[in-house]
Amino acid sequence: MAEFTRLQNCLALIRLRNPPVNAISTTVARGIKESLQKAITDDTVKAIVICGADGIFCAGADIREFKVHKTFDIQLGDIVDEIQRNKKPVVAAIQKLALGGGLELALGCHYRIAHAEAQVGFPEVTLGILPGARGTQLLPRLVGVPAALDLIISGRHISANEALKLGIIDKIVNSDPIEESIKFAQRISGQSSQELQMTSDMVADKSSALGPPKGYTSKATIEFFFYLTVPGLCCGM
Numbered sequence: 001m002a003e004f005t006r007l008q009n010c011l012a013l014i015r016l017r018n019p020p021v022n023a024i025s026t027t028v029a030r031g032i033k034e035s036l037q038k039a040i041t042d043d044t045v046k047a048i049v050i051c052g053a054d055g056i057f058c059a060g061a062d063i064r065e066f067k068v069h070k071t072f073d074i075q076l077g078d079i080v081d082e083i084q085r086n087k088k089p090v091v092a093a094i095q096k097l098a099l100g101g102g103l104e105l106a107l108g109c110h111y112r113i114a115h116a117e118a119q120v121g122f123p124e125v126t127l128g129i130l131p132g133a134r135g136t137q138l139l140p141r142l143v144g145v146p147a148a149l150d151l152i153i154s155g156r157h158i159s160a161n162e163a164l165k166l167g168i169i170d171k172i173v174n175s176d177p178i179e180e181s182i183k184f185a186q187r188i189s190g191q192s193s194q195e196l197q198m199t200s201d202m203v204a205d206k207s208s209a210l211g212p213p214k215g216y217t218s219k220a221t222i223e224f225f226f227y228l229t230v231p232g233l234c235c236g237m
């Protein structure tokens, strides 16, 4: 599930809770969607923080559900779009891990604050899939195409420090990233929604050279991806 808490100072906190690693199940995804809706429609909420329970942000899709469902009636990509469309700033507080869909959720947010020991990555390739919830668009916009391809194709986890250098994370802290994100959200909640919207629109506009937005993975990217990952196709292996 995802817990919604209305904090003091006009903030809302959305906390993913699905032990042991807060993986995104259909229940968690529904919880995030409903909590976002509450935060967005509540005029007294000026900024939103998303975090995970029990010291971990999120290890991606709940792979236990992969055995049960072939398709899902709720899409993480739609939730990411909703975060980006909304006019209130959203901060991801990353403890321990943000993997796969968890990283896509964080990339959808306007700011990411991580603990120094945290790791992020896209392990989808190890399951034979691609990041499908806007990760293939949002990551290259932040880090450029070569670095994004490297992370997506290798599936490796990187340290918060490397993520900071690449531009995936905005700030690293040695203290509790949730507390830091709340403080930060409070500071920026003064930004007018118009300012935020203009900035997001400008960034989206400037980065449009990297390809169309929203769940679009070009045929060339997919072909290149399979060339590199299917045994026997690459380098005569």
Ligand SMILES: CCCCCC/C=C/CC(=O)SCCNC(=O)CCNC(=O)[C@H](O)C(C)(C)COP(=O)(O)OP(=O)(O)OC[C@H]1O[C@@H](n2cnc3c(N)ncnc32)[C@H](O)[C@@H]1OP(=O)(O)O
Binding pocket: 020, 021, 023, 024, 025, 026, 029, 059, 060, 061, 062, 063, 064, 072, 074, 075, 076, 097, 099, 100, 101, 102, 123, 124, 127, 131, 132, 133
């Ligand atoms: C509603 C639609 C949702 C769609 C969302 C969008 C789709 C996105 C695609 C993805 O996100 S694909 C990526 C999925 N995630 C992974 O592949 C991560 C796999 N897990 C790991 O790499 C490791 O387990 C870990 C998270 C790095 C932790 O490693 P560690 O060595 O510390 O512990 P483990 O013993 O391996 O795991 C502990 C415990 O956690 C369970 N677990 C781990 N990952 C998941 C997961 N993704 N879903 C459900 N459960 C997970 C693992 O089974 C262990 O459980 P146990 O009961 O203690 O055995």
